[in-house]
Amino acid sequence: MSGTAPYRLLLVEDNPADVYLIQEALREHCVACEITCLEDGEAALQALFPADETSSFAPDGVILDLNTPKVEGIEVLRRIRQSPSLRHLPVAIVTSSEFPKDKSDAAALGATCYILKSARLEEFFARVGSSIKQMLEQ
Amino acid sequence: MLKSAIMEGCETPLDLSPDTAPFQGEALPSGRRRAKILLVDDNGDNLVSLEAALDGLNEELILARSGLEALHHVLENDFAAILLDVKMPEMDGLETAEIIRSRKRSRNSPIIFLTGYRSDEHLFRGYDLGAVDFLFKPIVPEILRSKVSVFVELWRSIEVQKAQAEALRKSEQQFRSLLEAAPDAMVISKEDGEIVLVNSRAESIFGCRRDRLLGKNIRTLVPYWSAQDFAASEGAFADLMARRSDSIEFPAAITSSPLRTQDGVLITSAIRDVTERCKAEEHIRQLNLELEKRVTERTAALLRSNEQLTQFAYAASHDLQEPLRMVVSYVQLLEKRYKNQLDGTAVQFINYAVEGALRMEALLTGLREYLQIEEERSIEVVDCNLVLEVVRRNLEAAIRSSGAEVTSGGLPKLLALEVSLVQIFQNLVGNAIKYRGAAPPRIQVSAERRAAGDSSCAEWLFSVQDNGIGIEPQYLNRIFGMFKRLHGAKYAGAGIGLAICSKAVEHLGGRIWAESQAGQGSTFFFTIPEKKAGQ
Numbered sequence: 001m002s003g004t005a006p007y008r009l010l011l012v013e014d015n016p017a018d019v020y021l022i023q024e025a026l027r028e029h030c031v032a033c034e035i036t037c038l039e040d041g042e043a044a045l046q047a048l049f050p051a052d053e054t055s056s057f058a059p060d061g062v063i064l065d066l067n068t069p070k071v072e073g074i075e076v077l078r079r080i081r082q083s084p085s086l087r088h089l090p091v092a093i094v095t096s097s098e099f100p101k102d103k104s105d106a107a108a109l110g111a112t113c114y115i116l117k118s119a120r121l122e123e124f125f126a127r128v129g130s131s132i133k134q135m136l137e138q
Numbered sequence: 139m140l141k142s143a144i145m146e147g148c149e150t151p152l153d154l155s156p157d158t159a160p161f162q163g164e165a166l167p168s169g170r171r172r173a174k175i176l177l178v179d180d181n182g183d184n185l186v187s188l189e190a191a192l193d194g195l196n197e198e199l200i201l202a203r204s205g206l207e208a209l210h211h212v213l214e215n216d217f218a219a220i221l222l223d224v225k226m227p228e229m230d231g232l233e234t235a236e237i238i239r240s241r242k243r244s245r246n247s248p249i250i251f252l253t254g255y256r257s258d259e260h261l262f263r264g265y266d267l268g269a270v271d272f273l274f275k276p277i278v279p280e281i282l283r284s285k286v287s288v289f290v291e292l293w294r295s296i297e298v299q300k301a302q303a304e305a306l307r308k309s310e311q312q313f314r315s316l317l318e319a320a321p322d323a324m325v326i327s328k329e330d331g332e333i334v335l336v337n338s339r340a341e342s343i344f345g346c347r348r349d350r351l352l353g354k355n356i357r358t359l360v361p362y363w364s365a366q367d368f369a370a371s372e373g374a375f376a377d378l379m380a381r382r383s384d385s386i387e388f389p390a391a392i393t394s395s396p397l398r399t400q401d402g403v404l405i406t407s408a409i410r411d412v413t414e415r416c417k418a419e420e421h422i423r424q425l426n427l428e429l430e431k432r433v434t435e436r437t438a439a440l441l442r443s444n445e446q447l448t449q450f451a452y453a454a455s456h457d458l459q460e461p462l463r464m465v466v467s468y469v470q471l472l473e474k475r476y477k478n479q480l481d482g483t484a485v486q487f488i489n490y491a492v493e494g495a496l497r498m499e500a501l502l503t504g505l506r507e508y509l510q511i512e513e514e515r516s517i518e519v520v521d522c523n524l525v526l527e528v529v530r531r532n533l534e535a536a537i538r539s540s541g542a543e544v545t546s547g548g549l550p551k552l553l554a555l556e557v558s559l560v561q562i563f564q565n566l567v568g569n570a571i572k573y574r575g576a577a578p579p580r581i582q583v584s585a586e587r588r589a590a591g592d593s594s595c596a597e598w599l600f601s602v603q604d605n606g607i608g609i610e611p612q613y614l615n616r617i618f619g620m621f622k623r624l625h626g627a628k629y630a631g632a633g634i635g636l637a638i639c640s641k642a643v644e645h646l647g648g649r650i651w652a653e654s655q656a657g658q659g660s661t662f663f664f665t666i667p668e669k670k671a672g673q
Contacts, residue, residue, distance in 0.1 A: 017464050024471065096460055098506075119463045119499045121470035 006032040010059040014039040029129025041071025061090040173218035178208040180226040191279035205229030218293030224253040322408040331355040346383035455502040466495035504634030522549035541578035553669040558642040565635035570604035596668040603661040609654040
């Protein structure tokens, strides 16, 4: 599937600086993808579960910040896992939260991976690049 | 009379031993007191012969030539015997005797009539007037002497009795004034509780007159009074409730002593109204409770405030991290992207900016780590050898690159928080590697158990000894403070590690300190009290 047809990724992140960093990380690690970016959880839910069936948007994976406006990332993850059609959709959590509870909640709800945002750029790029690539190729 | 004077309604006389009467000696001097004998005769010759007859008795003889003179002496003296001539002019012996008898003082003085002739009329009248004997003239001195000496003996024994009675009266008076002077209510009762004597303090304390207390049972005053409690020993005491005659109860401190008399045991109870004392005690108790409550409240408030501050600091350090991450990420991206377009100085500037930001990030992370020790975790049996294994793994890179050798001996299993022990060992071993000297680090981790002392419980003393650069002694107190660093940029660090150790050790109830000389390595010590399971 690689090469011609890039992966379609949904990135839910309200901080444009983080959006850019994640895009850079994916670019640098040659993850061929087409990213749709939404800045809050509500918009993400509307895109994933549209009222109008015909405008359905089916990404190959989701990158989810936990601390998102309106609807929190963890709720978006729960809805995805509850949906019969999307329950197997790969979802990566990218967050700055070190709280063990956030990590365990995400794992319990079936997050595919949990990537901690880091101030060490190279480290962060490597982590995002390899985790997302692995997630999409599975 | 004596008995009733002492006891006032009690059939049992107090057994006041005579030897307690200090004035006995005055009444009965070692030399016997001379008895007074009154000799009355109008005939001087007769008086002389009477005197001669009685001289051998060695008593005091007082002579009177007439009835009037005799009466005069009788007013002033007590006589052991009065020898009275019947036939005298003006006032004869019988008349004189009548008057003597009519006087209170001389009513019982024995009178022996002397008469020259036997007259039945005289005899009857004489005996009627209380004569004890008649002697007929001529007087036979031996008979006279022996009769008189009988009365002298009688008088003497009465004197002894009087003196004893007086002694008893005085002793009784002393006892009474002692009783009255007592600050407490004094109640003397029989073993069955019947009250036989009280003092005036008892009247006022119980609000009841003396005559109404006597004969009552002491249990109407002190319902739980018990002879067994009080008769057994001297100075037995008890705090009991006492009841006034108006049924108002009050707390009383009662001290009792048994008094053994020939008629049984009497119990003296000193009863003190301790209402005020109880009130004061209650007041103090209330004050203490109030104080305790306030301390508890204040402590809780402080804990709350401390908890809030901790949470605030944690949240602040967490929130500060995000903008910092943006700064440091984009400065790094700037360097990464535009490195080739910048000169060396610009790249150096960027490096400084990144370094500063990363150091700040480390500070914030350390701060959160420090604050997180507060979290409630349960203690468990932890094997310190395994803890050290974890630490060795965590520090693997540093150990390898520095060529460090970490040895250990005698490390125990103890009840503690594993995460705290890891923090402590990791920071101490990590520091020993970081602040190494020229030689490869040699780090020895040891422990020894110290038995409980007078004021301390058993504890484990741990030590982490290194051969590093050491610490100048004047800095040894500073190093455990938050953000305290002794070294510049040569040694990376946020100045949080030892603060975390200190807090973790304190959290486990122990102490931490260090001994060192610059250039001679350091030894860090910490203690962890030995806890029993369930403590």
